[in-house]
Amino acid sequence: MLHERLEPIYDEVIHRNQGETEFHQAVREVLESVGPVLAKHPEYAENKIIERICEPERQITFRIPWEDDNGEVHINRGFRVEFNSALGPYKGGLRFHPSVYQGIVKFLGFEQVFKNALTGLPIGGGKGGADFDPKGRSDSEIMRFCQSFMTELHRHLGEYTDVPAGDIGVGGREVGYLFGQYKRITNRYESGVLTGKNLPFGGARVRTEATGYGCAFFVDEMLRARGTSFSGKRAVVSGSGNVAIYTMEKVHQLGGVVVACSDSSGYIHDPNGIDVELVRQLKEVERERISAYTERRPGAKYLEGQRVWEVPCEVAMPSATQNEINGRDAETLVANGCVAVGEGANMPTTPExxxxxxxxxxxxxPGKAANAGGVATSALEMQQNASRDSWSFEFTEKRLQEIMRDVHARCHDTAEQYGMPGDYVAGANIAGFTRVADAMLELGLI
Known part of the structure; x- marks a missing residue:
């Protein structure tokens, strides 16, 4: 429930951002946690910090014309929401997917503000993307689209201003094309202006693995706080993309057994443990559906059109997309003995x-804490670019684990401080919010 002082603020957010349901959901989820903060910090209300945090500092929408291999012209729409820079330059990914619109970008940017704050690193929050579908497009078509996208976006970027990264539909290939066009237009080899780069031109080791690894590290910390660990526990991971693959890999390294994963068509159940290398081969190399897994793994079953959350497990790790676990799914997981959930995707669980x-x-x-490993490692990439340095895989992974341990401690300790022990949602929202709010007070009314 919302604190009575926050109801009119939330109503105003809905009024000013009509039809942007994902953004409304993200704002309400934070506001439901920060009521107790207002009693402790009346200066936040006096300076209208909450109203200011809910309004992006800048929203950019632009046209992206490009030509396909057959000479046909296409027009897409691009977005960049520079949400909050109180802690540092805007930082957040670019998503290329047909579902992208202003509401999705604003929800992601809003979440990014608090996620980035929880890392303890000096980065603000933003997000961007386009309603372009890279599936089925040739490399040359994707290159032309990225070049047209960056031709407009470059004027808003800079290593001290706004630093995008990849997200759904934007990997090392796309970041390379984007950076190449940025360099061409600006005549500056400004490595720190984009993260998620491939290793030959300034990328960081562990960046590919970071979100999945970080989520597993966070869940491991939650389990340890309750006197247990991943050892011997069955886990279910939704999705079979980058986040899901590296979540599964790290869960296995930490002693757990991932018994199911999915894609948009259904899920596979392998009681002996998912063969992560086979999933990687199918999805990243052969671009196959997950159903092909059962053709090479005799003991596994494929269930078309079914929900992966029906598989009994002790740990659930939603790693696909927003709102993929509904109330009924959650009740099924609880009834089947689930003891921990780590959100690898952004807002993958509905309010119910x-x-x-x-x-x-x-x-x-919650995602703003559990999947902070991706942006944390992007910030480490920025550090390496700024110092013209390159770190080993082992050193970078150790730094990632330390950051995720600190994120967990901030959430855990803040929840206890506000009388809600074990409530990581409240802990994450309050810890992230207060760090941003304090910085905003320091900077004055801007």
Whole structure:
């Protein structure tokens, strides 16, 4: 429930951002946690910090004309929402997917503000993308699209201003094309202006693995806080893309057994443990559906059109997209003995699902905390670019683990401080919010 002083603020957010349902959901989820903060910090209300945090500093929408291999002209729409720079330059990914519109970008940017704050690193929050679908497009078509996209966006970027990264539909290939066009237009080899780069031109080791590894590290910390660990526990991971693959890899390294994963068509159940290398081969090399897994793994089953959350497990790790776990899914997981949930995707659990997990006492790691490993490693990439340095895989992974341990401690300790022990949703929202709010007070009314 919202604190009575926050109801009119939320109503105004809906009024000013009509039709942007994902953004409304993200704002409400934070506002539901920060009521107790206002009693402790009346200066936040006096300076209208909450109203200012809910309004992006800048929203950019632009046209992207490009030509396909057959000479046909296409027009897409691009977005960049520079949400909050109180802690540092705007930082957040670019998403290329047909579902992208202003509401999705604003929800992601809003979440990014608090996620970045939780890392303890000096980065603000932003997000961007386009309603372009890279699936089925040739490399040359994707290159032309990226070049047209950057031709407009470059004027808003800079290593001390706004530093995008990759997201859904934007990997090392796309970041390379984007950076190449930025360099061509600006005549500056400004490595730190984009992260998620491939290693030959300034990328960081572990960046590919970072979101999945970081989520597993966070869940491991939650389990340890309850006197247990991943050892011997069954885990279910939704999705079979980058985040899911490296979540599964690290869960196995930490002693867990991932028994199911999915794609948009259905899921596979392998009681002996998912063969992560086979999934990687199918999805990243052969671009196959996950159903092909059962052709090479005799003991596995494929269930078309079914929900992966029906598989009994002790740990659930949604790693695909927003709102993929609903209230019924959450109740099924609880009934089947799930004790911990770590959100590898952004806001993958509906409000009803979150309520079900919290009321059942599940150790629930919200995305803004559990999947902060990706942006944390992007910030490490920025550090390496700024110092013209390159770190080893082992050193970078150790830094990632330390950061995720600190993120967990901030959430855990803040929840206890506000009388809500074990509530990682409240802990993450309050810890992220207060860090940004304090910086905003220091900077004055801007």
């Amino acid at each position: 699902g979150v309520r079900a997990f919290r009321s059942a006492g599940i150790a629930f790691g």
